Amino acid sequence: MRIAVIADIHGNCLALEAVLADIARQGADLTLNLGDLVSGPLEPRRTAELLLEEDFPTVAGNHERSLVSNGPLGPVDRFTHDELAAEHLDWIAELPRTLALNGEIFMCHGTPTSDSTPWLDGWFDGRDNTLPDEEAVSREAEGIGYPVLLCGHTHVPRVVRLADGRLVVNPGSVGLQMHYGSPDAHYAIVERHAGEWSVSHRNVPYDREAAARLAAANGFPHWQAALAGGWAGAAGLF
DSSP, X not given: OEEEEEOOOTTOHHHHHHHHHHHHHHTOSXXXXXXXOSOSSSOHHHHHHHHHHHOOOBOOOHHHHHHTSSSOOOHHHHHHHHHSOXXXXXXXXXXXXXXXXXXXXXXXXXXXXXXXXXXXXXXXXXXXXXXXXXXXXXXXXXXXXXXXXXXXXXXXXXXXXXXXXXXEEEOOOSSOOOSSSOOSEEEEEEEEETTEEEEEEEEEOOOHHHHHHXXXXXXXGGGHHHHHHSOOOSTTOO
């Protein structure tokens, strides 16, 4: 079984299309989506339409929760909300917070209990992030008895193998690189051979300069550095 895992598209349809083309070339049997789908100053409506057409198993991220919460919205979520049709918001409202597949794979956005808590990396201070210790990572996995645990949210590609053999995998971000200086779109492939699961991370070039220009044209010039170069910190983007 060969499964593609995507996360944190953030409305970057140019990056998503490039990733989906690469997934097709890799011959994945299934694609799973870990949330933060459309909130970004690029093409939220076109991204939503493409994801609705593909109908991947998908969990909601913290930005999906914000879009349908009736609470105050930040500038990016407000832009996104205004771009979407009622049918898109209805779809977002129905997305589960977690999802389990075939008794083998567990999907969440942040951690199993929170869509806004980072799991495999501490949150960002400028371009810096911190690595939690084994106890902290394992604690979040307690009671989740699946061999593969998938998370997103931090935009940092990483895989951790717990002491009992379970894998915790973050595929990185399709649509928004924030601090690695690697602006390509990222996703992961998890696959099982002879009963063992392994992970490979993939980076996919796309027209990031066009994405940066689009964000600026939509009134968010501070996204340009993150999209074009991948060096910007997370602070102030949303």
